[in-house]
Amino acid sequence: MGDIIYGSAANTYSTLPIGVAGEYLGVTGGLPDWKPIASDMWVLGGNTSGITGVNNILGINMVSAAPTENVFQWLRAHAPYIRR
Structure with a gap:
């Protein structure tokens, strides 16, 4: 439960198991994968009240x-x- 089904090739289905806390769904080489949040996210600093x-x-x-x-x-x- 929680797997993602996607087409990995012509007439071929694959599954991506559910991720864990601290990951987001990304794409690598045209295929979905889980990435750690810290690897690709921006961090806002300073005055962000606006x-x-x-x-x-x-x-x-x-x-x-x-x-x-x-x-x-x-x-x-x-x-x-x-x-x-």
Whole structure:
């Protein structure tokens, strides 16, 4: 219980066992795997009190201390123009 089933090759299914605390689901070589959180995550330091739902780490225009919009706001505004 808790395994992830994925297609590892044409007509081939594989399972990824459930991870452990301190890991996140990532991808290596095109296949899902569990990675330790510390290996790929950013650590915020200093004054982070300004991070809110509108001004957050998922921001666009990250060159400024206050991103102009976050990813979700951008997608909502541009979704009618995005085609599959």
